[in-house]
Amino acid sequence: MGKIFGTFGVRGVYPDFLNEDFALKMARAFGTFLKGLKENPRVVVGRDTRRTGESIKESFISGLISSGVDVLDVGILPTPLVQYSARILRVDGGAVITASHNPPEYNGIKLLEGNGMGLSRKKEAAVEEIFESGKFYASSWKSVGKKSRKDMKIDYFMSVMERVDANAIASRKPFVVVDEAGGAGALILPELLETLGCKVLSLNSHTSGFFSARNPEPNESNLKDTEKIVKALSPDIAVAQDGDADRAVFMTSDGKFVQGDKTFALIEKFVLSERKGPVVTTVATSNIIDEVAKEFEVEVYRTKVGDLVVTGKLLELGGVIGGEENGGVIFPDLVLGRDGIFSTVKIVEAISKSGKTFEELLSELPKFYQIKDKIRVKGDRKSAVLKFAKLLKSEGFTVDLTDGAKVIFDDGWVLVRASGTEPIIRIFSESRIEGKEKEYHDFAISKFIEANKDLEVEI
Ligand code: MG
Numbered sequence: 001m002g003k004i005f006g007t008f009g010v011r012g013v014y015p016d017f018l019n020e021d022f023a024l025k026m027a028r029a030f031g032t033f034l035k036g037l038k039e040n041p042r043v044v045v046g047r048d049t050r051r052t053g054e055s056i057k058e059s060f061i062s063g064l065i066s067s068g069v070d071v072l073d074v075g076i077l078p079t080p081l082v083q084y085s086a087r088i089l090r091v092d093g094g095a096v097i098t099a100s101h102n103p104p105e106y107n108g109i110k111l112l113e114g115n116g117m118g119l120s121r122k123k124e125a126a127v128e129e130i131f132e133s134g135k136f137y138a139s140s141w142k143s144v145g146k147k148s149r150k151d152m153k154i155d156y157f158m159s160v161m162e163r164v165d166a167n168a169i170a171s172r173k174p175f176v177v178v179d180e181a182g183g184a185g186a187l188i189l190p191e192l193l194e195t196l197g198c199k200v201l202s203l204n205s206h207t208s209g210f211f212s213a214r215n216p217e218p219n220e221s222n223l224k225d226t227e228k229i230v231k232a233l234s235p236d237i238a239v240a241q242d243g244d245a246d247r248a249v250f251m252t253s254d255g256k257f258v259q260g261d262k263t264f265a266l267i268e269k270f271v272l273s274e275r276k277g278p279v280v281t282t283v284a285t286s287n288i289i290d291e292v293a294k295e296f297e298v299e300v301y302r303t304k305v306g307d308l309v310v311t312g313k314l315l316e317l318g319g320v321i322g323g324e325e326n327g328g329v330i331f332p333d334l335v336l337g338r339d340g341i342f343s344t345v346k347i348v349e350a351i352s353k354s355g356k357t358f359e360e361l362l363s364e365l366p367k368f369y370q371i372k373d374k375i376r377v378k379g380d381r382k383s384a385v386l387k388f389a390k391l392l393k394s395e396g397f398t399v400d401l402t403d404g405a406k407v408i409f410d411d412g413w414v415l416v417r418a419s420g421t422e423p424i425i426r427i428f429s430e431s432r433i434e435g436k437e438k439e440y441h442d443f444a445i446s447k448f449i450e451a452n453k454d455l456e457v458e459i
Pocket residue numbers: 100101242243244245246247
């Protein structure tokens with residue numbers, strides 16, 4: 001059996017891998033699966049702004065309807081808003097037609113649970129099996145599904161208003177520069193911030209799906225032009241999102257890129273000051289998260305990398321906030337997945353309520369020194385990481401194997417982890433003592449090479 005689903009659903013280049021035929025078949029498989037659980041399933045479907053989005057979405061919807069599934073079409077929306085819609089509309093499942101931060105020639109399908117969370121691995125495997133078998137449920141003419149359109153923007157805006165101090169934001173009137181990369185966030189975030197009373201200047205907010213001005217992955221190197229504009233305008237804060245707006249990264253008023261760990265810690269601090277409860281993050285995130293949690297005497301739980309596992313753990317523990325080092329933050333009370341829209345609103349609220357600047361809030365966080373690096377490795381990367389772990393264990397080091405191999409030191413750690421999608425090994429190191437992060441980084445690379453003499457490594 002082929003492996004269709006990756007870490008983030010199905011993704012590929014149009015039309016070679018992902019096309020209308022594929023979407024139709026996937027929808028029939030999902031519809032057949034849902035029909036096996038319930039007589040009249042209802043499914044929410046939304047999409048991002050890609051050129052191929054509309055026809056992929058319509059094919060997907062046809063597949064569901066022909067399986068006897070009713071469809072609520074929410075149109076172009078950020079992934080977190082489709083997830084929100086699923087929860088609010090009490091459906092049985094959902095789908096987002098998106099390829100997140102990938103270039104414009106890509107598209108993808110992300111399936112959702114009825115509560116809006118990403119579909120569990122177990123259910124995904126079941127849908128995949130039906131997909132491979134080609135045995136689809138075909139509805140009679142009398143019981144084909146119905147499609148209706150739903151506009152969920154105002155519902156989401158109302159839910160956000162209920163959760164923030166709108167007066168504080170309205171009286172501070174922060175100046176926010178927003179760069180949406182032409183993604184789905186462009187239809188939501190600038191207007192939401194304005195509704196809250198911010199002064200907003202939006203860049204790349206045309207939703208033609210070409211992503212011609214910048215790559216939709218919001219990393220430091222893709223945001224060089226944005227940085228120049230931010231520097232010239234000197235706003236209170238700048239935010240950049242990926243194509244489906246589940247992630248948000250931030251810049252200070254002088255255009256300095258802020259690591260996702262830090263903005264997550266800032267949001268964590270602010271959320272915990274409102275309501276205490278467990279925090280969930282992955283093994284790859286900075287210990288700033290633990291230091292902040294200590295101030296509020298709450299526990300931090302660490303999982304494997306991936307928003308699905310973080311969200312699952314949050315639900316299990318009744319956690320109040322979760323997040324990842326790449327700028328994805330989860331507010332389980334609102335959406336069961338990363339929400340880059342609400343993350344932005346929360347940071348703007350924190351600035352407004354504190355009366356401080358974004359820079360000041362960041363400087364108040366516990367200080368850690370980090371290196372985030374990657375090396376190219378040919379061959380079996382997972383077993384290479386295990387060999388590295390084995391060597392270090394034999395030398396008496398403490399190694400956490402939750403995801404990859406994380407070597408723990410008194411003042412920091414180094415994580416060596418094989419990427420799931422690229423031929424690389426990620427090496428993240430951190431220490432509270434300046435300079436030690438470099439020492440741990442170099443140590444991990446030399447030990448990795450020592451443990452894998454037969455492998456070709458490119459540093
Ligand atoms: Mg995304």
